[in-house]
């Protein structure tokens with residue numbers, strides 16, 4: 313389960329992500345976020361559970377909805393917020409915005425504008441790790457919608473035949489835009505699909521950060537022991553629309569309210585820590601205040617940062633080495 | 637005397653030397669280990685380097701390229717061998733959206749080579765596409781189109797020592813072509829065209845297999861007293877536009893030939909750029925020769941009707957020589 317410090321750190325990270333997303337959502341509505349964004353509120357436990365089980369130099373590759381993964385991976389609220397506003401101080405130096413957060417040098421192989429593409433890159437990173445003989449793993453995130461792209465299963469198959477140190481994490485918020493997963497998923501059961509490729513596959517409670525962390529820790533050990541990939545279907549829920557501003561009719565307000573009030577990942581962990589005597593009100597209030605200050609500072613930092621210099625538009629298109 | 641190596645053997649030689657020098661280089665693709673690839677391009681390499689470094693993959697083009705992209709980002713130097721360039725279509729997102737765009741956004745390089753045999757030979761519409769222009773069109777990609785064994789080896793070595801995604805297109809009809817190859821440090825730079833034939837009266841710009849019909853056409857014109865210079869581009873991106881422009885200034889007459897559909901092609905790029913840069917040196921319009929914009933038929937007569945013939949090239953040369 314972890315020490316008190318670890319648990320409080322997980323709680324604080326989830327609170328930070330929530331505050332970040334709700335703040336960024338408002339900024340997006342005010343036109344401050346270029347190209348809009350995908351809000352991950354409700355899905356914090358998947359990101360924080362996964363990253364809590366990883367070593368800092370493990371690799372991730374992810375999706376269009378990846379603020380939570382990026383923050384949990386250890387990127388600062390400042391640099392993620394700055395990236396949303398395409399500032400030169402952002403994660404991707406202002407070239408990516410919300411969907412394209414990434415920094416290869418820090419083991420973040422990128423968000424992705426293309427559904428299903430990130431997980432395959434994670435699989436490739438796992439191949440790199442294996443060939444280099446390193447003791448690391450790669451995590452490939454994919455959404456429930458991404459479960460129906462053909463390449464997802466090409467990548468799972470390849471990871472399985474080569475026993476790559478890959479953990480496939482389905483950040484399964486049950487909807488792909490307006491499409492409820494059950495409408496489009498033949499067979500119904502994702503781990504059943506995955507286990508056809510001969511790898512351990514299970515569904516986990518994506519609202520329970522400790523369960524996610526445990527499952528990923530096991531998958532990591534399994535991979536480091538040379539046994540290959542694991543498939544984890546983390547069932548979660550997004551509280552907001554697919555993209556900021558969306559007001560869909562494809563799900564009921566009752567459904568949203570039920571997940572928010574009865575299964576919220578932050579409430580659940582906080583309640584448990586209170587019950588176990590690991591958290592008191594003063595500490596919780598102090599955490600809330602410090603998160604608020606952190607995000608406020610991040611927004612100020614982002615707003616005061618410069619945009620990339622348009623003179624650099626041709627910089628890093630390629631290495632230049634082949635152009636003499 | 638042992639005969640000179642083939643185009644495929646030149647590739648083997650280059651990859652073997654570089655794999656010996658750099659343990660990070662590995663190859664993956666279908667049917668590489670036993671068969672040596674569909675064009676014998678890696679024949680014997682698996683026997684020398686083992687199955688970890690010459691990996692037989694499932695027929696999963698998207699996963700093959702994704703594996704290459706991720707491994708390259710991690711610091712390895714993968715060569716993904718698609719056998720036929722046509723099969724890239726199953727991995728087009730991985731090539732264009734991923735491999736080509738990562739450096740620009742994510743502070744890392746993607747030293748990935750995608751090798752495939754390309755060009756028009758036989759077997760119909762699914763094995764004879766000419767994709768040069770869309771790869772050259774894509775920011776982030778470099779494109780090599782070697783026309784000789786020497787260039788296969790030298791360009792491959794350069795690509796394997798650089799840091800960028802490279803599309804390495806080898807022409808089907810050159811597979812068995814013999815010629816000299818360089819030694820371990822005879823690298824051929826990208827973006828440097830080669831004068832394949834000297835001549836003062838007109839310049840013909842081409843690359844890859846088309847060098848052969850171009851050379852024949854030049855011989856015919858030589859018999860008529862006209863000397864045609866032939867420029868072999870060797871890489872399409874970077875492209876040696878300086879060499880093209882200098883040639884325009886030298887001869888004032890230019891024909892550009894390849895076997896891709898003429899519309900929106902590499903030949904169009906060359907003609908447009910050279911005209912803009914050296915209009916005053918031209919004695920008349922640059923003439924382009926290419927294929928009709930039709931899928932490739934499997935019938936030999938239909939193929940002939942689709943792609944340029946030697947006499948089409950000769951006619952174009954006669955036209956510019958008439959200015």
Ligand SMILES: Cc1ncc(C[n+]2csc(CCOP(=O)(O)OP(=O)(O)O)c2C)c(N)n1
Nearest residue numbers: 377425426427455456457458485487488489
């Ligand atoms: C290849 C591709 N097809 C379609 C889209 C448009 N699109 C963007 S996100 C999305 C839904 C993805 O759903 P899911 O994988 O469940 O991720 P979520 O948005 O729920 O996090 C779609 C269809 C895309 N970006 N890429």
Ligand SMILES: [Mg+2]
Nearest residue numbers: 455456487488
């Ligand atoms: Mg979803």
